[in-house]
Amino acid sequence: MNARHVLLTVAKELREALRDRRTLAIMILLxxxxxxxxxxxxxxxxxxxxxxxxxxxxxxxxxxxxPARDALATHILAKPxxxxxxxxxxxxxxxxxxxxxxxxxxxxxxxxVGLVYDASRDESRTAEERLDAMVGKSLPEGxxxxxxxxxxxxxxxxxxxxxxxxKALPLFVVLMVLLGAFYPAIDVTAGERERGTLxxxxxSPIRRFDLMLGKVLAVATLAALTGVLNxxxxxxxxxxxxxxxxxxxxxxxxxxxxxxxxxxxxxxxxLFAAAFVALGATARTFKEAQTLLLPVYFLTVAPAxxxxxxxxxxxxxxxxxxxxxxxxLARDLLxxxxxxxxxxxxxxxxxxxxxxxxxxxxxxxxxxxxxxxTPRRKRPEGGTTRTTNAGDAMVLFALAFLLLYFxxxxxxxxxxxxxxxxxxxxxxxxxxxxxxxxSGQTFRSVLVFSRPRPQAVLGAVLCGCSxxxxxxxxxxxxxxxxxxxxxxxxxxxxxxxxxxxxxTTLFLVGATPAIxxxxxxxxxxxRGLHARLGTTAAICTTAVLFGLFHMDxxxxxxxxxxxxxxxxxxxxxxxILPAMVAHFCNNSMLVTLASLRLDQRMETLxxxxxxxxxxxxxxxSATGFILIRGSRRRPQPSPEV
Amino acid sequence: xxxxxxxLDGVSKSFGDVVAVVELSLSIPGGEIYGLLxxxxxxxxxxxxxxxxxxxxxxxxxxILGHDATTASAKKRLGYLSGSTGLFGxxxxxxxxxxxxxxxxxxxxxxxxxxxxxAPDLALETILDRRCEVLSTGERQRVSIARxxxxxxxxxxxxxPTSGLDVLASRFMRDFVRAERDRxxxxxFSTHYLAEAExxxxxxxxxxxxxxxxxxxxxxxxxxxxxxTLEEAFLALAETAGAAP
Numbered sequence: 001m002n003a004r005h006v007l008l009t010v011a012k013e014l015r016e017a018l019r020d021r022r023t024l025a026i027m028i029l030l031x032x033x034x035x036x037x038x039x040x041x042x043x044x045x046x047x048x049x050x051x052x053x054x055x056x057x058x059x060x061x062x063x064x065x066x067p068a069r070d071a072l073a074t075h076i077l078a079k080p081x082x083x084x085x086x087x088x089x090x091x092x093x094x095x096x097x098x099x100x101x102x103x104x105x106x107x108x109x110x111x112x113v114g115l116v117y118d119a120s121r122d123e124s125r126t127a128e129e130r131l132d133a134m135v136g137k138s139l140p141e142g143x144x145x146x147x148x149x150x151x152x153x154x155x156x157x158x159x160x161x162x163x164x165x166x167k168a169l170p171l172f173v174v175l176m177v178l179l180g181a182f183y184p185a186i187d188v189t190a191g192e193r194e195r196g197t198l199x200x201x202x203x204s205p206i207r208r209f210d211l212m213l214g215k216v217l218a219v220a221t222l223a224a225l226t227g228v229l230n231x232x233x234x235x236x237x238x239x240x241x242x243x244x245x246x247x248x249x250x251x252x253x254x255x256x257x258x259x260x261x262x263x264x265x266x267x268x269x270x271l272f273a274a275a276f277v278a279l280g281a282t283a284r285t286f287k288e289a290q291t292l293l294l295p296v297y298f299l300t301v302a303p304a305x306x307x308x309x310x311x312x313x314x315x316x317x318x319x320x321x322x323x324x325x326x327x328x329l330a331r332d333l334l335x336x337x338x339x340x341x342x343x344x345x346x347x348x349x350x351x352x353x354x355x356x357x358x359x360x361x362x363x364x365x366x367x368x369x370x371x372x373x374t375p376r377r378k379r380p381e382g383g384t385t386r387t388t389n390a391g392d393a394m395v396l397f398a399l400a401f402l403l404l405y406f407x408x409x410x411x412x413x414x415x416x417x418x419x420x421x422x423x424x425x426x427x428x429x430x431x432x433x434x435x436x437x438x439s440g441q442t443f444r445s446v447l448v449f450s451r452p453r454p455q456a457v458l459g460a461v462l463c464g465c466s467x468x469x470x471x472x473x474x475x476x477x478x479x480x481x482x483x484x485x486x487x488x489x490x491x492x493x494x495x496x497x498x499x500x501x502x503x504t505t506l507f508l509v510g511a512t513p514a515i516x517x518x519x520x521x522x523x524x525x526x527r528g529l530h531a532r533l534g535t536t537a538a539i540c541t542t543a544v545l546f547g548l549f550h551m552d553x554x555x556x557x558x559x560x561x562x563x564x565x566x567x568x569x570x571x572x573x574x575x576i577l578p579a580m581v582a583h584f585c586n587n588s589m590l591v592t593l594a595s596l597r598l599d600q601r602m603e604t605l606x607x608x609x610x611x612x613x614x615x616x617x618x619x620x621s622a623t624g625f626i627l628i629r630g631s632r633r634r635p636q637p638s639p640e641v
Numbered sequence: 642x643x644x645x646x647x648x649l650d651g652v653s654k655s656f657g658d659v660v661a662v663v664e665l666s667l668s669i670p671g672g673e674i675y676g677l678l679x680x681x682x683x684x685x686x687x688x689x690x691x692x693x694x695x696x697x698x699x700x701x702x703x704x705i706l707g708h709d710a711t712t713a714s715a716k717k718r719l720g721y722l723s724g725s726t727g728l729f730g731x732x733x734x735x736x737x738x739x740x741x742x743x744x745x746x747x748x749x750x751x752x753x754x755x756x757x758x759x760a761p762d763l764a765l766e767t768i769l770d771r772r773c774e775v776l777s778t779g780e781r782q783r784v785s786i787a788r789x790x791x792x793x794x795x796x797x798x799x800x801x802p803t804s805g806l807d808v809l810a811s812r813f814m815r816d817f818v819r820a821e822r823d824r825x826x827x828x829x830f831s832t833h834y835l836a837e838a839e840x841x842x843x844x845x846x847x848x849x850x851x852x853x854x855x856x857x858x859x860x861x862x863x864x865x866x867x868x869x870t871l872e873e874a875f876l877a878l879a880e881t882a883g884a885a886p
Contacts, residue, residue: 003673008740016731016732200727202695203716205717
């Protein structure tokens, strides 16, 4: 082996990769977008579950005897919506989940009460909070006996934090390292073949093993870098969450263990890089390599997920399963129960598998398949006019998301109305305008802003005024929104206390999103994806991005469904205006219903009435859609020459 | 007389059931341009790839200055260029030359000296620090030439190097090949443009269905077949070879 040749190749490949927009997007943009998005969605799910938990009575018991016990029992039994009192129990019952919490009366001092709970269980934490509130505060002044309480969790805080992290972090690490290795591996192998640069390298005096080793190390470096950047982004997001929820959080993050566990990034990166380079080297084209590598990607993700969810022990055959062994090792390091035997088994098996993959790749690099002629990718000829492409679409989405999350959301939290206006007009509309200037296109062409036919506008009005009902009812059925969250949202956006006029609300919640959100999503994002994916896939992808952009797990389904409808309206009508009209009508209907409190009355409707509303909604929307389809301008036959 | 610098000795090569080259022997001394001619699929590229060490020979031997063509010793003395040879698009020509120079064992100062010598000859001064992906076809080919001769190899293998080039760039390439021949190098050149070969080559070998069906100077081949042009000569030779049992 010529170490100088290997290092030269590593440097060359890294330089090339770091100048590739796709690699940079995966390494940097993805973690910046994904984690905040996931954290927001996860927080909302957690909040929803919290609300559900509040409705469930806690199962408790009292240890001890005497008048103090009887007094406590009386108070607990007086609140049947909060507690179910069992006749007896022990700490072991709490640990094993049979009891949510145990009240211990101090045998020496009957006024002292201990609350035993398990901080690693949500139900147990709720029970402790309820008991503490009841014991410490609910007894009236002068009442005897008075109690003082102290709580005792059976789970150490760091263990709780480590346990919670271990459910997500190892899997994320594996996923991100896999993703970080994926495109660079294809680029340095099949990409190199497709570009015709492989021959150039192979006829120089570099050993093929050295060349391959250089490529594997370059890909491993990029994959590890992706993993490290992702972890850093996760850590920052986590610290942000901890800061925001400092009062309610009962866990410590075991940062030392987390750091130790992140070291698995490096063997994982080497293994995935070697495996992907070996496979990528057998492909003739970039597409073929993607087809080859994708199943391997998912095959590795599946055991990694199993390792993350299931309670597997790191040892035996499990230590040899790529992805799973790394996930389990990261988990064990995180919760502080890693053993030398397990660690060595996972590392040894990973390194051995890496070596096997490395030699597999070397064999492929000696194969004549590599230098047999391949079809070359052709660039489209002529037509230098710049149009929006899929890459632009994704970059615009990422930028809009980042702006919203890091800049506009904090403003909205301070002042909703002005924050919303700035976010929509500056963050979305302004972004599209800026894109049109920077890409040398006109704003109208980026938006596909053309005058629609009257029946398209009429169809859009019909769709916008009717589709909301079917969408709302389906979404409520699929993922019911906790009632207090609906109330809070309604109060914030559509205040009924006279603090904002109806017209102002209509402009803020109806017109502004209709213009600004459509400008971005049904403008360059839909058009860019349409150029690459085709009609249906582009509409659905745009709709999902639109749903995600709302950063609200309960609005994901309705926003996505609405996005699908708006996407079809845009492409069928050939203009963005009907989509803006439909979006405006949809939002205006919701504002009107809320203003008249009709939405609250809908909650009391019976099955028959709901079915009637859904059918009417679908029929009207379908009619609107047919009108829009019929409005399409047919291509005129060109004059004969 | 010095011995041949590049030799194919009775080489054959098949890809599965497809026979690409059969019992081919070539011997090219320094100071000669050898043209390997034939239609598409005649086996030219396979023959040149065996000579460049990119493909192992099925039978026979390929040698560069006496070294097995697949070894690093042979590749150090070889410059290879083809019409489809790519450059690393995201690197600049200077970075490409730096990488290959170091792979060939040149030091950084040596590379800088060679680049300084080659840049004016190949009109690279203004493009050395632009990314290869933004260069024109002609500019890329000039960078590829610089890459192939950076280490001053004794043997140059050029596989259809004028493919896709315009008239001026093709002319530039021909002048460059002649200059290298005049510096004593052995140049093996493949093309299916017979007029180009007639202008450039000292000796020609006609390949047809993987077999060498004629060899000699352009004048000798025309005389041998009694035809006024190489094109007609080749058609006559191919017809004879195709009719043979």
